[in-house]
Amino acid sequence: MEQVSVSPNAALIEKTKRRELAAAKRKRLKAIVFGLTGVAGFLLLWYAVVWFEWIDSRLIVYPHEVFQTLASKFYDKSFDGSLLPVHIASSLIVAVCGFLMAVCVGVPLGLLMGWYQPFDRFVRPVFEVIRPIPPISWIPIMIIFLGIGLQAKTVIIFFAAFIPSLINSYTGIKLTNPVFINVAKTCGASKWRTFLRVGVPSALPMAFAGMRISLGNAWGTLVAAEMLAANKGLGFMILMGRTYLRVDVIIGGMLVIGLIGVLFAVGFDWVEHKVIKWGKKQ
Amino acid sequence: MKVSVRFIIKRIIYYILPALSIFLLLLMWTAVAESQKTIPNPFEVFERFKRLQDRPISNTGIIGHIWASLQRVLKALGISILLGIPFGLLIGWSESFRYLFKPLFEIFRPIPAIAWIPLVSIWFGVGEASKITIVFLGAVMPIVVNTYTGVSMVPKLLTDAAKSFGASHGQLLTDIVLPSSLQAIFAGIKTALGIGWMVVLAAEMISAKSGLGFLIIRGSDSDDIALTMVSMVFIGVIGALLSTVCNLLERRICPWTNE
Amino acid sequence: MDERVKMRVRDLSKVFFTGKEDFKAVENISLDVLENEFLVILGPGQAGKTLFINMLSGLLSPTTGTVELDGEQVTGTSLKISVVFQKTAIMPWKTTIQNVEMGLKYQGISSNERKKISQQFIELVGLQGFENSYPRQLSGGMKQRVGIARAYAANPEVLLMDEPFGSLDAQTRYAMQDEILKIWETNKRTVIFITNNIEEAVYLGDRVILFSQRPARVKAEYRLRDLGRPRNYVDRAFLEMRQMIEKETDLALE
Numbered sequence: 001m002e003q004v005s006v007s008p009n010a011a012l013i014e015k016t017k018r019r020e021l022a023a024a025k026r027k028r029l030k031a032i033v034f035g036l037t038g039v040a041g042f043l044l045l046w047y048a049v050v051w052f053e054w055i056d057s058r059l060i061v062y063p064h065e066v067f068q069t070l071a072s073k074f075y076d077k078s079f080d081g082s083l084l085p086v087h088i089a090s091s092l093i094v095a096v097c098g099f100l101m102a103v104c105v106g107v108p109l110g111l112l113m114g115w116y117q118p119f120d121r122f123v124r125p126v127f128e129v130i131r132p133i134p135p136i137s138w139i140p141i142m143i144i145f146l147g148i149g150l151q152a153k154t155v156i157i158f159f160a161a162f163i164p165s166l167i168n169s170y171t172g173i174k175l176t177n178p179v180f181i182n183v184a185k186t187c188g189a190s191k192w193r194t195f196l197r198v199g200v201p202s203a204l205p206m207a208f209a210g211m212r213i214s215l216g217n218a219w220g221t222l223v224a225a226e227m228l229a230a231n232k233g234l235g236f237m238i239l240m241g242r243t244y245l246r247v248d249v250i251i252g253g254m255l256v257i258g259l260i261g262v263l264f265a266v267g268f269d270w271v272e273h274k275v276i277k278w279g280k281k282q
Numbered sequence: 283m284k285v286s287v288r289f290i291i292k293r294i295i296y297y298i299l300p301a302l303s304i305f306l307l308l309l310m311w312t313a314v315a316e317s318q319k320t321i322p323n324p325f326e327v328f329e330r331f332k333r334l335q336d337r338p339i340s341n342t343g344i345i346g347h348i349w350a351s352l353q354r355v356l357k358a359l360g361i362s363i364l365l366g367i368p369f370g371l372l373i374g375w376s377e378s379f380r381y382l383f384k385p386l387f388e389i390f391r392p393i394p395a396i397a398w399i400p401l402v403s404i405w406f407g408v409g410e411a412s413k414i415t416i417v418f419l420g421a422v423m424p425i426v427v428n429t430y431t432g433v434s435m436v437p438k439l440l441t442d443a444a445k446s447f448g449a450s451h452g453q454l455l456t457d458i459v460l461p462s463s464l465q466a467i468f469a470g471i472k473t474a475l476g477i478g479w480m481v482v483l484a485a486e487m488i489s490a491k492s493g494l495g496f497l498i499i500r501g502s503d504s505d506d507i508a509l510t511m512v513s514m515v516f517i518g519v520i521g522a523l524l525s526t527v528c529n530l531l532e533r534r535i536c537p538w539t540n541e
Numbered sequence: 542m543d544e545r546v547k548m549r550v551r552d553l554s555k556v557f558f559t560g561k562e563d564f565k566a567v568e569n570i571s572l573d574v575l576e577n578e579f580l581v582i583l584g585p586g587q588a589g590k591t592l593f594i595n596m597l598s599g600l601l602s603p604t605t606g607t608v609e610l611d612g613e614q615v616t617g618t619s620l621k622i623s624v625v626f627q628k629t630a631i632m633p634w635k636t637t638i639q640n641v642e643m644g645l646k647y648q649g650i651s652s653n654e655r656k657k658i659s660q661q662f663i664e665l666v667g668l669q670g671f672e673n674s675y676p677r678q679l680s681g682g683m684k685q686r687v688g689i690a691r692a693y694a695a696n697p698e699v700l701l702m703d704e705p706f707g708s709l710d711a712q713t714r715y716a717m718q719d720e721i722l723k724i725w726e727t728n729k730r731t732v733i734f735i736t737n738n739i740e741e742a743v744y745l746g747d748r749v750i751l752f753s754q755r756p757a758r759v760k761a762e763y764r765l766r767d768l769g770r771p772r773n774y775v776d777r778a779f780l781e782m783r784q785m786i787e788k789e790t791d792l793a794l795e
Binding site: 030031034035037038039042055059118121122123124125126129131132133134135136137138139140141143144145219220221223224227228235238239241242245247250251253254255257258259261262265 | 295296299300302303304320321378383386389391392395396397399400403405479480488495498501507510513514515517522
């Protein structure tokens with residue numbers, strides 16, 4: 001039954017093609033419309049809550065008031081003693097410094113621990129003791145050593161951030177394909193060279209995942225630290241907002257905190273992308 | 283002969299190293315304690331723990347405070363699971379629901395739970411309800427995310443197979459999607475537990491009358507650093523216990539997973 | 542022998558409209574499937590055979606063309622058609638017997654009935670004793686046997702098998718080929734079996750339909766009734782048929 005390739009159904013194909021493409025377009029449109037509706041609905045609800053005073057009017061503000069306050073905080077020192085950019089900068093500096101330090105210590109440590117058994121045996125117990133204790137609980141002790149201010153906060157952030165980086169780097173390098181290791185061995189490579197050339201690159205994806213978690217942890221812990229031991233920064237700002245019953249400052253601060261968190265994530269993805277590309281070229 | 287000597291040496295190192303590092307740690311601790319008058323050394327901390335049994339703080343023994351913290355986390359976790367898993371399932375499974383609610387969720391997600399403390403404490407006061415709410419806000423995020431990720435990762439092959447045997451939409455959800463996502467959901471619960479434990483402590487440190495976080499601040503405020511350290515030790519121990527329990531539960535509930 | 546046409550495929554095509562170019566995976570396939578025959582569809586890898594099977598079973602809708610079962614068009618999945626999938630499609634969280642009874646469960650059959658029927662088919666594929674084992678405790682061949690038992694237990698009129706032995710080692714593969722013929726002979730249904738292995742095709746099929754490389758088209762058809770059963774791999778007639786087919790196939794070295 002030899003088939004002769006007939007194509008009177010080229011027209012049929014065209015029809016189906018148009019139908020499928022139209023359906024895809026409608027789907028994309030639906031996504032956008034529904035998404036906007038959801039957000040709009042929420043805003044509408046918010047306005048209603050304030051308008052009808054379902055929540056006491058001292059405890060809630062209109063959405064637009066939040067943005068007005070945020071804008072004004074750029075130049076109005078008001079009650080907490082600093083401008084918005086100052087708070088943001090203070091938080092950012094601590095977060096980024098703590099994160100970078102944590103990554104520079106945590107990732108290499110994790111990689112080494114995963115590769116060299118004796119090292120693992122030595123460092124592990126200390127690590128397992130420190131790990132379950134949430135970084136925030138170190139704050140009082142850190143205050144004793146370093147007082148309220150930049151250093152104490154940075155150390156706390158360091159604790160919070162270096163654990164996920166370390167764990168993930170450790171796991172990542174432990175999962176190195178043994179086949180590759182054996183190949184390196186048969187080529188006569190030393191343990192150190194195998195580590196650099198085989199272990200580290202293959203552990204990178206997991207290490208990066210760990211760093212991403214670290215960044216999130218760092219940012220979250222920072223907010224807590226600023227509520228307990230600071231006089232500047234976004235966490236401090238919203239705490240002050242609560243003291244002075246300025247809900248607009250609180251909500252505004254929360255949004256800024258969230259936004260920076262998102263920017264961090266996006267920025268980190270970009271950096272990771274660049275590093276992977278560079279690594280591939282090697 | 284040579285081999286067995288090396289072997290023995292390796293074994294010795296194997297056991298000595300961990301002991302050595304713990305010993306060094308304690309040594310450093312004691313050294314720091316001696317230099318800084320305010321930091322107690324390990325023995326003093328242990329003494330404080332013993333005294334705590336006889337003279338409780340806020341009329342509760344250490345067990346009471348442990349339970350205070352723990353029950354907040356467990357209650358919040360329970361609510362997170364009850365609300366978070368169905369929400370996550372809906373987002374993962376229903377296109378309309380996802381388009382409608384995922385953007386809103388993604389706006390709330392990056393806000394750390396601790397950042398909610400001022401707002402929640404203004405609205406709900408400083409009682410149990412507000413603490414549980416804050417922990418809930420922290421714990422529910424990873425549960426929802428892991429749930430909808432788990433749903434999206436159900437292999438198409440499996441849903442195709444079920445469909446070809448006549449599964450209805452509802453049967454697909456309960457019989458295929460849910461069990462397949464169970465592992466991911468459990469990972470979410472583990473993460474939520476870890477986050478919850480951290481958040482409850484932060485909340486207690488900022489304002490509470492009971493709980494381990496409260497004890498930390500109490501110790502720091504009254505120059506009773508030994509109390510702070512006792513609490514920290516307990517926090518660590520409980521945290522580790524929680525994650526062990528979780529792992530055990532996972533093995534019970536999902537016996538089909540590969541190790 | 543008066544052979545009824547069980548399934549009729551006419552002008553079946555599947556085109557994917559992604560990005561700039563239209564991607565033609567399956568082009569104008571027309572063929573008949575006779576009742577209770579063991580039809581083998583042979584084609585090189587990546588030829589679109591899985592897409593073809595998905596269209597036959599109703600899981601995928603074609604771009605053009607029709608598929609008819611007993612004169613009625615196939616528009617979605619049907620209880621009359623069961624599929625054995627290429628990679629293991631048994632549920633890892635279900636035991637063997639829970640997997641085998643899946644089709645019956647969705648048909649609403651009572652629990653006791655289900656267990657009885659499933660047990661029969663578990664024994665038929667030789668997995669007695671493993672009713673309560675989880676897939677991770679089973680070997681590759683055993684997992685495929687669960688898939689086969691599951692497909693049979695749902696009591697279909699047509700069985701579609703998509704390269705079911707592709708991921709098995711040679712030894713298991715030969716054993717499974719004999720198994721599947723044995724099962725088919727005791728439980729006669731219409732079977733459409735997909736493979737990329739010429740030997741397997743000649744060993745198993747009443748008829749072999751050869752597909753071209755992508756886009757998949759019908760290239761040739763071979764009737765193998767005269768080879769008799771059971772077949773012998775080193776039989777002269779077998780080897781001649783095999784050579785003939787080999788000459789026709791598109792080499793799939795890309």
